[in-house]
Amino acid sequence: xxxxxxxxxxxxxxxxxxxxxxxxxxxxxxxxxxxxxxxxxxxxxxxxxxxxxxxxxxxxxxxxxxxxxxxxxxxxxxxxxxxxxxxxxxxxxxxxxxxxxxxxxxxxxxxxxxxxxxxxxxxxxxxxxxxxxxxxxxxxxxxxxxxxxxxxxxxxxxxxxxxxxxxxxxxxxxxxxxxxxxxxxxxxxxxx
Amino acid sequence: xxxxxxxxxxxxxxxxxxxxxxxxxxxxxxxxxxxxxxxxxxxxxxxxxxxxxxxxxxxxxxxxxxxxxxxxxxxxxxxxxxxxxxxxxxxxxxxxxxxxxxxxxxxxxxxxxxxxxxxxxxxxxxxxxxxxxxxxxxxxxxxxxxxxxxxxxxxxxxxxxxxxxxxxxxxxxxxxxxxxxxxxxxxxxxxxxxxxxxxxxxxxxxxxxxxxxxxxxxxxxxxxxxxxxxxxxxxxxxxxxxxxxxxxxxxxxxxxxxxxxxxxxxxxxxxxxxxxxxxxxxx
Numbered sequence: 142x143x144x145x146x147x148x149x150x151x152x153x154x155x156x157x158x159x160x161x162x163x164x165x166x167x168x169x170x171x172x173x174x175x176x177x178x179x180x181x182x183x184x185x186x187x188x189x190x191x192x193x194x195x196x197x198x199x200x201x202x203x204x205x206x207x208x209x210x211x212x213x214x215x216x217x218x219x220x221x222x223x224x225x226x227x228x229x230x231x232x233x234x235x236x237x238x239x240x241x242x243x244x245x246x247x248x249x250x251x252x253x254x255x256x257x258x259x260x261x262x263x264x265x266x267x268x269x270x271x272x273x274x275x276x277x278x279x280x281x282x283x284x285x286x287x288x289x290x291x292x293x294x295x296x297x298x299x300x301x302x303x304x305x306x307x308x309x310x311x312x313x314x315x316x317x318x319x320x321x322x323x324x325x326x327x328x329x330x331x332x333x
Numbered sequence: 334x335x336x337x338x339x340x341x342x343x344x345x346x347x348x349x350x351x352x353x354x355x356x357x358x359x360x361x362x363x364x365x366x367x368x369x370x371x372x373x374x375x376x377x378x379x380x381x382x383x384x385x386x387x388x389x390x391x392x393x394x395x396x397x398x399x400x401x402x403x404x405x406x407x408x409x410x411x412x413x414x415x416x417x418x419x420x421x422x423x424x425x426x427x428x429x430x431x432x433x434x435x436x437x438x439x440x441x442x443x444x445x446x447x448x449x450x451x452x453x454x455x456x457x458x459x460x461x462x463x464x465x466x467x468x469x470x471x472x473x474x475x476x477x478x479x480x481x482x483x484x485x486x487x488x489x490x491x492x493x494x495x496x497x498x499x500x501x502x503x504x505x506x507x508x509x510x511x512x513x514x515x516x517x518x519x520x521x522x523x524x525x526x527x528x529x530x531x532x533x534x535x536x537x538x539x540x541x542x543x544x545x546x547x548x549x550x551x552x553x554x555x556x557x558x559x560x561x562x563x564x565x566x567x568x569x570x571x572x573x574x575x576x577x578x579x580x581x582x583x584x585x586x587x588x589x590x591x592x593x594x595x596x597x598x599x600x601x602x603x604x605x606x607x608x609x610x611x612x613x614x615x616x
Contacts, residue, residue, distance in 0.1 A: 162577075164378065177452070207402050207442040216440055217393075217402040222484045222517050244575065245484070245517035266382055266575055267484065267519035268608045270402040272389040289454075290402075290442055302385065304378065304577060315516055318578025322376065322571030326580070 144302070150198045151240055151261070159261050159305045161312035167263070167301040171200045171242065172283065175221055177291040179229040186232055193284030193293060196233050200240030205290040207270070215277050215296075217270030220244040223262070227251050234258040242303055246315060256311040263303040276301040337414075337472040339616055341421030344474070347614050348431025351478045352407060353439040355610040356399040359390040362547040363609050366584040370521060370574075379579030383521075386574075386607060397439075401608045404441040405480035407432045407462035410544060414471035428476075429460040444483065465537065473615055477544050480610040485522065488514035491536050491601040503528060503600050504563065510602040511567050511583070516576025519606035523547065524567065524586045527601040529593040539603035542587035544611055551588055560586045584609075 147155060149169035159165070172194060174182065182192055203223050207216030223243030230241070231254035239260050244267040247255075255262065265273060279297040286292050306314045364387065371383045393400035409428055419427070436443065436459040447455040455461070469475075490510050494502050507526055514522075527538025550557035563586045573579020584607065593599060 162378075164381070205402060205442065205444075207399050207404060208440045210398065210440045213398075216442070217399045217404075219402050221403065222487065224517065244519065246515060264516065264575065264577070266385055266389075267516075268401045268482075268606055269385050269389040271392040271396065271398050271400055272385055274398070275392070304575075306577075314578075315576050318376070318378070318573065319515070319571045319576065320578075322573060322578045322580060323569070324571075326569040326571060 149200050149240065149298075151200065153259070156239060156259065156261055157309055159308050161305055161308045161314040161317060163305040165263065165303050165305060167242070167303055168299045169297070171202050171240075171296050171298060173202050173204050173294045173296060175203050175205050175291050176225055177288050178285050178293050179226050181285060183229040183232065192236070197237030198239055200242060201233070201238060202296065203241070203243035206274075207290070209280075213274075215274050215280050218274045218277060219270030220265040220267055223247060230254065234260050247307060252307055252311050252313070255307060255309065259309045261305060261309055262307040264306045265301070265303045273301060337417045338420050339417050339474050341419065341427045343616060344419070344424065344427035344476075345431040345434060347616060348428050348476065348478065349435035349438070351476065351612040351614055352432055352435030352441065352480065355478060355480045355612045356404050356439065356441055357397045358394050359400055360546065360609065360611060363584065363607065364390060366521075366547045367607075370581040370584065374574070374579050374581050376573050376577070376579030378577045379574040379581060382574035382577070383581065399441055401482065402442060403482040403484065404436065404444065404459070405482050405610065406445065406486075407459065408479045408481050408540065409462060409464045410467065410477040410541060411464065412467050412469045412473075412475040412477075414473045415468055416472040417474055419474075424466070425464055428464055429457065429462055432460050432462045433458045475613065475615045478612045479544060482519070482606050482608060485514075485518040485604040485606040488518040489539070489601075489603045491532070491599065493532070494598040494600055496596070496598045498598060503598070504566070506600050507563060507602055508566055508570070511604070512570055512572070514604055515572055518604040519608070520572055520576060521574055521581045521584045521607050523605040523609045524563070524583050525603040525605060526586065526588040527603070528588060528590045528599070530591040530599060531593065531597065532599060534591060535599035535601040536603070538589040538591060539601035542589040543603060543605050543609070545587050546611075547585045547609070553590070556588050556590060560588050
């Protein structure tokens with residue numbers, strides 16, 4: 142199974158073709174944001190103010206990297222658990238956010254909003270931050286610099302490995318992938 | 334009897350070093366467990382993930398960068414020999430100073446908020462750490478350190494079962510916690526279990542079990558059997574590496590037990606992600 146090359150921002154046509162379980166290599170431009178940045182963006186929108194960057198068409202990566210060593214572009218930069226961003230996500234999807242990269246389950250509300258807004262959720266490999274750092278070519282602060290590793294950064298990436306977990310139709314690879322192996326393991330064994 | 338003196342500065346330096354080594358160098362026990370899993374895993378995506386994790390560990394070791402951006406909360410279990418004396422300051426301060434030094438100088442992430450509700454960031458770099466002290470015979474100081482990630486800690490749980498729930502109830506509970514955690518705890522996992530004690534002791538037992546290297550079975554034969562049985566059952570859940578389906582959901586299951594009240598059957602499940610970062614030093 143070979144990986145599909147995707148350039149971000151992702152085109153609608155490419156996005157609609159992606160299926161849960163597809164392996165992808167992501168390139169182009171993405172934005173980082175995790176707990177604290179999401180909370181601030183959410184509160185900004187509640188006050189009726191504008192976000193520090195236009196999320197329409199963009200992809201957000203849930204990451205809080207380690208500090209870069211001297212001479213390095215970035216420190217380790219693997220995904221954090223996406224579910225903590227669920228509360229703040231539907232409003233961003235309504236504003237046109239198209240992609241999210243993280244790891245772990247999403248809520249029903251997020252999946253419904255993804256179907257409605259035609260968005261895709263990728264998982265990167267949790268705990269492979271040193272490997273992922275090699276795919277990040279540049280880092281630029283966009284907003285909330287005071288949050289340190291939790292600030293919003295614009296990243297240029299090349300061949301960042303990920304898997305489509307939830308596609309724009311709402312298919313969830315965590316359910317499909319697990320079910321296949323659960324059934325295999327429980328067909329022969331009558332031990333439970 | 335003479336009392337041995339251990340100096341504050343030595344503890345600071347040893348702890349700083351441990352924090353960096355734990356984050357840069359994945360233990361051989363974990364690497365061997367990945368390699369063994371790779372031979373057995375039948376999921377293509379699962380195999381790919383295990384290969385990437387091995388490569389990631391190589392990069393971290395050779396470039397001296399953290400294997401994971403979540404460099405964790407530093408958790409210590411310190412065996413303090415009752416015939417040793419710490420000179421130059423408190424043991425707690427020495428450990429925290431070592432963590433601060435190790436994390437800051439090693440470009441590890443500061444991941445601690447001082448206030449759990451306001452979420453205000455702590456001023457001491459990645460401190461305070463969590464420190465458990467055990468007083469033991471002898472004159473040595475043995476420091477066990479773990480860099481414990483937040484994702485797997487968040488999926489951990491404790492329940493006060495009824496004694497009537499028995500062994501089946503214990504097994505069902507452990508399996509349910511692993512199933513619920515799914516991809517969130519970053520499988521393949523090391524599953525730490527505490528059974529018995531009381532409310533807080535049980536959680537501590539689960540944590541303590543995670544400090545045993547992968548592959549080390551309980552010295553109690555009935556508990557060693559239970560560890561093996563649960564390992565099989567967990568790997569039949571189908572969750573697989575990163576929750577994307579497969580047969581490698583756990584690299585190991587560790588269980589610690591202790592006596593408890595006639596009315597009680599506490600069970601705690603402390604999950605560890607595959608980045609099971611543990612170091613030990615004897616001073």
